[in-house]
Amino acid sequence: xxxxxxxxxxxxxxxVKKMAKLLEELGHEVVHVAATGQQAVDAYxxxxxxxxxxxxxxxxxxGIEATRRxxxxxxxxxxxxxxxxxxxxxxxxxxxxxxxxxxxxxVKKEKLVxxxxxxxxxxxx
Amino acid sequence: xxxxxxxxxxxxxxxxVIPFGIYVVDVTSLELVFVNxxxxxxxxxxxxxxxxxxIYASDxxxxxxxxAELLTPEGMPNGETVVYDQYNEHDERWCQLQEKTxxxxxxxxxxxxxxxxxxxxxxTQNRLAEAHAALALRNRELADQNRILQENxxxxxxxxxxxxxxxxxxxxxxxxxxxLLLDNYDLPGEATRMVELxxxxxxxxxxxxxxxxxxYKLETDTYALASEPLxxxxxxxxxxxxxxxxxxxxMRRVRVSxxxxxxxxxxxxxxxxxxxxxxxLLQNLLQNALEATPVAGEVRVDVRSGRDAVAIALTNPxxxxxxxxxxxxxxxxxxxKRGGTGLGAYSAALAARAHGGRVRLDASQPGATTVLVxxxxxxxxxx
Numbered sequence: 001x002x003x004x005x006x007x008x009x010x011x012x013x014x015x016v017k018k019m020a021k022l023l024e025e026l027g028h029e030v031v032h033v034a035a036t037g038q039q040a041v042d043a044y045x046x047x048x049x050x051x052x053x054x055x056x057x058x059x060x061x062x063g064i065e066a067t068r069r070x071x072x073x074x075x076x077x078x079x080x081x082x083x084x085x086x087x088x089x090x091x092x093x094x095x096x097x098x099x100x101x102x103x104x105x106x107v108k109k110e111k112l113v114x115x116x117x118x119x120x121x122x123x124x125x
Numbered sequence: 126x127x128x129x130x131x132x133x134x135x136x137x138x139x140x141x142v143i144p145f146g147i148y149v150v151d152v153t154s155l156e157l158v159f160v161n162x163x164x165x166x167x168x169x170x171x172x173x174x175x176x177x178x179x180i181y182a183s184d185x186x187x188x189x190x191x192x193a194e195l196l197t198p199e200g201m202p203n204g205e206t207v208v209y210d211q212y213n214e215h216d217e218r219w220c221q222l223q224e225k226t227x228x229x230x231x232x233x234x235x236x237x238x239x240x241x242x243x244x245x246x247x248x249t250q251n252r253l254a255e256a257h258a259a260l261a262l263r264n265r266e267l268a269d270q271n272r273i274l275q276e277n278x279x280x281x282x283x284x285x286x287x288x289x290x291x292x293x294x295x296x297x298x299x300x301x302x303x304x305l306l307l308d309n310y311d312l313p314g315e316a317t318r319m320v321e322l323x324x325x326x327x328x329x330x331x332x333x334x335x336x337x338x339x340x341y342k343l344e345t346d347t348y349a350l351a352s353e354p355l356x357x358x359x360x361x362x363x364x365x366x367x368x369x370x371x372x373x374x375x376m377r378r379v380r381v382s383x384x385x386x387x388x389x390x391x392x393x394x395x396x397x398x399x400x401x402x403x404x405x406l407l408q409n410l411l412q413n414a415l416e417a418t419p420v421a422g423e424v425r426v427d428v429r430s431g432r433d434a435v436a437i438a439l440t441n442p443x444x445x446x447x448x449x450x451x452x453x454x455x456x457x458x459x460x461x462k463r464g465g466t467g468l469g470a471y472s473a474a475l476a477a478r479a480h481g482g483r484v485r486l487d488a489s490q491p492g493a494t495t496v497l498v499x500x501x502x503x504x505x506x507x508x
Contacts (some may be wrong), residue, residue: 014182014214059188084212084219086247086254095261102258104251106217111255 001117002124007032007047009040009063010055010082015105019053019082022109026116037061041069044077050124051116054099056083056090064090064097071098078123080115082107133230137161146240150176151233152192152200152226158235182215192236195226202226202234210243219247286341292334299327336405340468343402343475350399350479352503357394357435358383358428364407365426373415378423385427394428396435397503402476407437409469410484410496414441417494434482434502440495445488453486473498 006028010016020030032047034040038061040052052070056063067079080101081094091102100123101115137159140147146164150157155175160168168179177183177190191207206225213220220240229235303324306312312320342348361381368374383392414424418441429436445453452458454474457467474484482500 012183012214057188086251088254088257091254091258092261095258095265100262102255102262104255105212105214 001027001120004028004050004116004120004124005031005047007034007040007043007049007052009034009037009052009058009066011035011058012055015055015082019107022107022112023053026109026113028116037063037066037069040066044070044074051078051080051119053080053082053103056081056085056094064093067094067099068097076123078119080119136230140237143239146220146242147237148176148180148240149229149235149237150192151229152196152236153234155186158229158233164240180215181213191224192226195224195236196234200234202228210247212247218242219244282341285337293331296327296331296334300324300331303327336472339401339405340472340475343472343479348402348479351401352397352399352480354395354503355398355400355403357396357398357437357500358388358392360400360403361407361426361428361437364404364411368408368411368415373412376420377415377418378421379411379415380423380425382425382427384429388428394430394435395502396500398480398500402479403500406473406476406498409473410437410439410498413469414439414494414496417441417443417445419443431502434499436500437498438487438495439498440490440493442493444492445486445494450486450488454484470496 006023008016008019008023008030010019010033016033016035020033023030031049032043034043036058040054040063041061044052052067054063054067058066061069063081063083067081070077070079077098079099080103081099082103082105083090083094084105086104094102100119103111103115140149140159140161141163143161144163146167147161148157148164149159155177157173157176157179173179175186177185177187181187189209189211191209194207195203195205197203203226206223208221208223210219210221212218219242221243223239223241224236226234226236303320306320307317307324339348358381365374365379365381369379382388383394411424411426418424422442425438425440427438427440429438449458454470456471458471459467470484477484477498477500480500482498484496484498487495487497
């Protein structure tokens with residue numbers, strides 16, 4: 001699998017640290033970290049990452065709205081939701097907003113690998 | 126030991142015997158006042174400091190904090206209880222929290238939380254949610270593919286309509302001029318034959334375009350049916366006769382019968398049909414039957430009378446592949462014939478439907494295929 005440039009969006013410093021460690025262990029590069037949905041939307045065009053991991057519950061703008069806004073200006077953006085919310089409505093909202101994957105916390109390495117491989121094969125090959 | 130100390134000791138003892146983690150927080154300072162034995166075993170002995178620092182390893186109060194809901198406007202316990210599930214990023218565990226405020230023996234107002242670890246339950250729920258998400262994603266991909274397919278079909282139909290319109294204009298010259306040449310010029314024999322071929326080719330193309338236009342109208346339910354009394358037996362014989370003259374028909378036999386027997390001279394079978402639809406319907410189905418028949422084989426066409434409907438049963442040797450039996454009358458479905466468009470059986474089915482009839486496949490006889498067309502007799506037909 002190719003080395004991906006990834007933007008991590010999460011308001012929890014702890015999660016960011018764990019996610020960054022996991023991604024780097026898998027050979028990817030965390031090119032930007034955003035702590036709110038608005039920061040992610042603002043940073044996306046300049047960073048132009050291969051993929052975004054997006055939390056849902058964040059101050060100022062939630063991850064579903066941020067996903068929607070990123071995709072409105074960059075339709076080919078690849079966003080994977082990484083959240084603790086497993087409610088059906090939340091899942092459907094995220095998919096409808098255009099997310100390409102949905103991973104629940106705590107993030108298991110195998111699940112992350114599987115999702116990244118699936119998304120990469122479908123949209124980046 | 127004074128009363129307050131005694132009360133405090135009693136509370137601590139009670140909390141310690143409960144087999145779930147319990148922690149008590151000063152609602153004003155958010156300092157941990159007490160943690161029970163179960164909690165200490167899980168978090169370690171050093172459990173003092175702000176609750177959000179100790180429990181969630183955070184440098185600021187939790188966004189999910191519910192203390193405000195448990196106090197009166199004066200900051201006293203309001204007797205309410207809140208219950209909610211919370212994921213802890215620090216230890217990556219899920220807890221169900223049951224929280225209430227109370228007066229602590231030393232006079233402070235505190236909140237106590239009973240935390241039940243529900244990580245295993247959540248694990249199962251999360252796997253289900255992820256499977257649900259995967260399914261939703263797959264559905265969205267299928268919907269996208271379907272949309273692209275529909276767009277392609279519309280585009281194709283659009284191009285077809287343009288082609289038909291644009292092709293018809295030059296065809297009038299291709300059909301009209303050969304007739305002028307033949308009637309007004311003394312052409313040598315070889316040239317006459319060639320001009321006749323051009324004229325015939327033009328007529329064929331015009332017929333194909335017209336049929337294609339009719340098919341479009343049938344598909345969009347805009348075709349105006351123009352029925353008139355028709356002799357089905359004569360129609361079948363005529364179509365069979367024409368196809369017998371083709372290279373396909375010359376090497377195969379078509380046997381026409383009426384209700385399973387040889388028709389008597391002068392016998393007719395009248396029904397009310399639109400000739401512009403019925404002739405191509407029979408031609409398409411008979412051509413398909415001939416194409417599926419080996420050289421020297423025979424196609425049987427049995428015309429059947431009935432009180433309310435007439436029927437035509439076309440039987441040829443050979444079987445339709447099982448994979449396409451259920452879709453044989455769908456658009457673009459072919460049996461892998463070279464040059465087959467997959468429109469013949471489809472347009473026949475549409476034409477029958479426009480009459481209020483139907484076409485169906487009967488594959489029940491081993492080694493043979495029967496296509497059965499049923500058309501209503503129509504009320505204005507005197508049989």
